[in-house]
Amino acid sequence: MTATQNGVQRVSGRAVTSDGWPVPFAVVTIIDAAGQQIGGTPVGDDGSFVVDDLPAGPCTVITSAVGHTPAARPVGGAGFGELGRVVLTRTGALELPAPGRWEIDPVHSRISASAFHLGITKVHGRLRTFTGHIDMGPDLAATRVSAAIEAASVDTDDERRDEHLRAPDFLDVLRFTEIRFDSTEIAQHTADHWTMFGDLRLKGMANRVALDVVYHGAGPDLWGGERAGFSATTQLSRDDFDISWNQSVIAGIFAIGRTLRIEIDIEAVRLPG
Structure with missing residues (x-):
């Protein structure tokens, strides 16, 4: 000043x-x-x-x-x-969702990924088929999240590229049909900002990842139920999951970047009982 x-x-x-x-x-x-x-x-x-x-x-x-x-x-x-x-x-957002099981609503949720292409722009894609749930405890320490993604549902709006992503060079979906995440710990920074740690299993390999989570609050929906909203981001190294295919276009520049940015939007519905 x-x-x-x-x-x-x-x-x-x-x-x-x-x-x-x-x-x-x-x-x-x-x-x-x-x-x-x-x-x-x-x-x-x-x-x-x-x-x-x-x-x-x-x-x-x-x-x-x-x-x-x-x-x-x-x-x-x-x-x-x-x-x-x-x-x-x-x-x-100051109040956590009520304890109980909350199912992820895939119609109102989204999982997307992006990576640099040729070092100058990004390729964006989605994983379209997934299920999951949140076992909400009385606090975040007792809360766990699990999700399963169909690896073959990758979609980048280019069928030729998507076929390559499904092949052994990348996801190898015939051998590894599912991508799975299971949380192990949630650290709360503010009422609506958390870090979720968990194990991500991709292409047969498991690694610990950290997701930066924003909680958007919970409340009634139009059908007499309760819904909660979240968004999360993280970055993954392809090398950690044995996805090492690449082509060197120019010295030091690869066709596809080694770092993936993952962006997630989740709407979850509380199950009765």
């Missing part, structure tokens, strides 16, 4: 959800050390905000939005207070 010439300060930032989406309906309120409001503004469409001409001195920036828990950030002294991302947690 650097002092401004006229002894006032500016505060700026961007209101976002835990997974980085802007909260365009958020409102910023700034109070001084005595609890008096000294400034405020609605945020822009991208969640960004700037408040100028604030009196010099310590203050607190409160960012709030309907359906979200307010976030309070202190700013001290005169100058420019750049808050960066101000994360607003969805109110529903």
Whole structure:
């Protein structure tokens, strides 16, 4: 923070959800050390905000939005207070899904993967057929997740490429029909941000992986049931699962990158009982 010439300060930032989406309906309120409001503004469409001409001195920036828990950030002294991302947690995310079994709804869920092609762009694909469930405990320490994916369901919108991905060079789906994940531990960082550790079995090899998980909350659906939403990302090395095929196009550049980025969106339905 650097002092401004006229002894006032500016505060700026961007209101976002835990997974980085802007909260365009958020409102910023700034109070001084005595609890008096000294400034405020609605945020822009991208969640960004700037408040100028604030009196010099310590203050607190409160960012709030309907359906979200307010976030309070202190700013001290005169100058420019750049808050960066101000994360607003969805109110529903403060409560875990009810204990019991939650089945993954494949119609409203998605598993996708991407890898660099020729070092300059990405190839995107999906694994279209999968099942799974969440055994929700009274807390995350007692919660476990299991999922099974049909390896042959890989789809990159190019049949010739997909046939190669199903072949022994890659997934070898005739020998290894299923990709399986079983969680072993969930570490909670905030109410809606967790890390899930587990064993991923792919092409006959098992390795421990870590998924960065965002919990989007739970609530009633249109049919009298309960649903919960999650998203997760991780990166995998193909070499860890004996998927080492490649072609060197130019020295140091391969046709397909060795690192896969996995992105997962899950909607789960609570089973009765």
